Amino acid sequence: MKVGIPRGLLYYKYKPFFTTFFEELGAEIIESPDTNKEILDLGVKLCTDEACLPIKVFHGHVEKIKDKCDLILVPRIMQVEKREFICPKFCGIPEMIENNIKDLPQITKAPIYSYSADKFLNWAYETGKLFTKSYIKIQRAFDYAIKEQNMFKEGIDDEGFQYKVALIGHTYNIYDKFINMNLVKKLNNFGIGVITHEVVDDNVKHMEVKKLFKRPFWTFAREYYGFASYAVRNQLIDGIIYLSSFACGIDSVIVELLKLEFEDIPFLLLKIDEHTGEAGFDTRVEAFVDMLTRRKGGNLA
Amino acid sequence: MKVTFPHMGNVYIGAKFLMDGLGIDYVIPPFNSKRALEIGSLYSPEEICLPFKIMMGNYIESIERGADTIILTGSCGPCRFGEYAELQMKILKKLGKNLDFVVLDLPSDIGFDELKRRINKISSQSPKPKKEKYMALVNAYRIIGLIDALEAKAHDRAGYELNKGECKGLLNECKKKLLETNDPKEAISILKEYHKKMDEVKISREKKPVRVAIIGEIYTIIEPFSNLYIEDKLMEMGVSIKRTLSPSWWVYNTVILSPFGLTAKKIRDAAKEYLPLGVGGHGQECVGEAVLSSEEGFDGAIQIFPLGCMPEIVSKSILPSISRDKNFPILSLVVDEMTGEAGYQTRIEAFIDLLERRRRYVLSRN
Ligand code: SF4
Numbered sequence: 144m145k146v147g148i149p150r151g152l153l154y155y156k157y158k159p160f161f162t163t164f165f166e167e168l169g170a171e172i173i174e175s176p177d178t179n180k181e182i183l184d185l186g187v188k189l190c191t192d193e194a195c196l197p198i199k200v201f202h203g204h205v206e207k208i209k210d211k212c213d214l215i216l217v218p219r220i221m222q223v224e225k226r227e228f229i230c231p232k233f234c235g236i237p238e239m240i241e242n243n244i245k246d247l248p249q250i251t252k253a254p255i256y257s258y259s260a261d262k263f264l265n266w267a268y269e270t271g272k273l274f275t276k277s278y279i280k281i282q283r284a285f286d287y288a289i290k291e292q293n294m295f296k297e298g299i300d301d302e303g304f305q306y307k308v309a310l311i312g313h314t315y316n317i318y319d320k321f322i323n324m325n326l327v328k329k330l331n332n333f334g335i336g337v338i339t340h341e342v343v344d345d346n347v348k349h350m351e352v353k354k355l356f357k358r359p360f361w362t363f364a365r366e367y368y369g370f371a372s373y374a375v376r377n378q379l380i381d382g383i384i385y386l387s388s389f390a391c392g393i394d395s396v397i398v399e400l401l402k403l404e405f406e407d408i409p410f411l412l413l414k415i416d417e418h419t420g421e422a423g424f425d426t427r428v429e430a431f432v433d434m435l436t437r438r439k440g441g442n443l444a
Numbered sequence: 445m446k447v448t449f450p451h452m453g454n455v456y457i458g459a460k461f462l463m464d465g466l467g468i469d470y471v472i473p474p475f476n477s478k479r480a481l482e483i484g485s486l487y488s489p490e491e492i493c494l495p496f497k498i499m500m501g502n503y504i505e506s507i508e509r510g511a512d513t514i515i516l517t518g519s520c521g522p523c524r525f526g527e528y529a530e531l532q533m534k535i536l537k538k539l540g541k542n543l544d545f546v547v548l549d550l551p552s553d554i555g556f557d558e559l560k561r562r563i564n565k566i567s568s569q570s571p572k573p574k575k576e577k578y579m580a581l582v583n584a585y586r587i588i589g590l591i592d593a594l595e596a597k598a599h600d601r602a603g604y605e606l607n608k609g610e611c612k613g614l615l616n617e618c619k620k621k622l623l624e625t626n627d628p629k630e631a632i633s634i635l636k637e638y639h640k641k642m643d644e645v646k647i648s649r650e651k652k653p654v655r656v657a658i659i660g661e662i663y664t665i666i667e668p669f670s671n672l673y674i675e676d677k678l679m680e681m682g683v684s685i686k687r688t689l690s691p692s693w694w695v696y697n698t699v700i701l702s703p704f705g706l707t708a709k710k711i712r713d714a715a716k717e718y719l720p721l722g723v724g725g726h727g728q729e730c731v732g733e734a735v736l737s738s739e740e741g742f743d744g745a746i747q748i749f750p751l752g753c754m755p756e757i758v759s760k761s762i763l764p765s766i767s768r769d770k771n772f773p774i775l776s777l778v779v780d781e782m783t784g785e786a787g788y789q790t791r792i793e794a795f796i797d798l799l800e801r802r803r804r805y806v807l808s809r810n
């Protein structure tokens with residue numbers, strides 16, 4: 144069986160798990176190419192207007208490979224942590240895909256609750272059933288896949304740069320070089336190193352968010368806020384760059400929380416959508432870099 | 445202590461009489477207006493959803509009138525509403541407003557003790573004995589139920605009325621009268637009186653008006669200002685309307701039924717085929733209601749949601765399929781602070797036209 148894996152949304156985070164799982168079950172994996180103009184345009188055309196860019200891009204990836212596979216992975220990730228949520232759109236992504244894209248092969252629809260192996264296994268059984276009748280085989284594929292995933296080193300922590308910024312945003316914005324117009328490389332070229340939230344331990348983030356009035360119920364909010372708070376307190380960074388997409392409901396809240404909390408830290412919000420031009424984007428990054436260097440220079444003098 | 449609360453449809457009526465019953469001083473924010481929206485938007489994150497902005501406007505206008513405590517219901521669903529309080533508190537604090545926020549979250553999220561502590565913050569200000577406090581709550585719940593039911597009745601009957609505008613007129617008259625009293629008991633008798641009046645409105649069942657269901661994001665369908673008074677517009681066009689979601693629906697389903705996992709059971713069951721799992725907010729309800737209203741013989745449905753609303757973007761993707769499968773027209777309207785009256789009105793009129801034409805077509809075929 145040929146299984147299509149679209150390179151969109153949390154692909155960048157869970158790639159090892161999904162590829163291993165399906166390979167172990169004997170599938171041939173067909174990954175969509177890195178995001179490109181064609182995929183973006185397809186996504187924009189097919190998806191509901193009001194959706195955010197990452198959801199549109201995901202649509203593009205599915206469309207691109209749908210004719211080549213028998214099954215497409217459309218991960219409905221409901222929760223990755225107990226009592227926390229991801230994003231409403233993740234909960235409904237299979238339905239969005241199904242209703243927006245015609246002539247689809249089968250897609251995976253079972254919900255994923257990955258905060259405990261038990262719960263996560265339900266997804267594996269539900270999906271693995273399509274490949275084999277043997278629970279044991281599925282269980283084994285699942286175990287392997289988890290092992291691979293655990294070995295996956297996530298995050299960026301540049302060293303040897305004069306300046307360092309916390310780069311915050313959803314993995315599919317930060318690691319999709321087409322979408323973010325190679326932001327990390329651009330920063331590096333300016334002599335700016337980057338650190339991302341995965342580098343900081345989860346427990347630390349849990350601790351950091353305790354000072355909020357309310358326990359954040361979004362995993363993203365806890366991770367980003369916790370990370371920023373930790374990085375600022377320990378003076379790991381000279382500034383924060385938040386890479387967001389227009390129409391991201393989650394970001395609209397997190398960005399505001401960060402801005403209200405860390406007023407004294409240079410903060411750049413970069414928002415992308417299908418209309419973002421590279422020139423304007425670069426200008427904003429440059430201006431921010433300028434400001435950072437002047438600021439630090441000033442402090443030293 | 446002078447409490448206030450954000451507007452959301454008839455909520456102010458229930459809240460007013462609750463405070464009256466408790467003997468606690470309160471400010472009803474001025475009715476939603478352009479000004480409230482403008483001030484609210486000024487102090488809100490640009491890309492936050494519309495309800496947040498209007499609510500901020502409510503707070504600020506109430507603070508101008510002396511309010512010092514804001515009561516807000518929370519939720520820890522996967523949607524932004526649950527994060528509203530945290531942000532709003534911080535923003536108001538930064539503006540130098542010294543305020544108390546009492547956030548009534550569900551006990552499943554914060555625990556009974558915490559909820560009790562928060563409620564106590566308010567109820568300890570009440571000079572009334574315990575039994576009266578309890579009665580205040582019971583009466584307020586009744587009042588909100590009665591006004592919502594009266595509204596639903598008006599919306600339904602407006603399509604059949606013989607004297608145009610009568611239902612709408614009665615409804616508004618009743619709301620005005622309610623504001624003139626501070627006695628919950630009197631409020632209840634006013635409401636009963638108007639229920640009777642509404643029942644007596646002369647109607648003709650022969651009329652066969654176009655019937656439309658209003659579905660979508662709860663705030664924007666309940667709070668008339670945010671949807672540019674769509675229900676008034678439809679009533680004027682002689683359309684009969686059904687809207688299931690209302691403040692009393694919310695209280696009943698969220699507070700009373702949720703511990704049993706029965707929230708909106710019928711609606712959610714109806715959604716299953718198209719959207720088996722909840723997506724936060726009332727996205728699944730929106731889908732379920734589209735299905736139900738098509739089965740209940742409505743001519744069409746109008747979905748309303750604020751720009752950027754996450755759950756409703758999911759349901760909006762699904763509605764076209766329901767529309768196709770059930771041969772049931774659905775119009776999606778997105779509202780935000782820039783929504784222009786003219787274009788909006790035109791779209792609604794065109795949709796109602798379409799429904800009327802379909803009617804005639806079907807009739808002429810039979
Ligand atoms: S988290 Fe934001 S960017 Fe990601 S899918 Fe949800 S709304 Fe879109």
Ligand code: SF4
Pocket residue numbers: 392493494495523524525526661663724725726750752753754755756
């Ligand atoms: S349901 Fe929509 S309007 Fe309500 S908080 Fe969520 S995104 Fe905002």
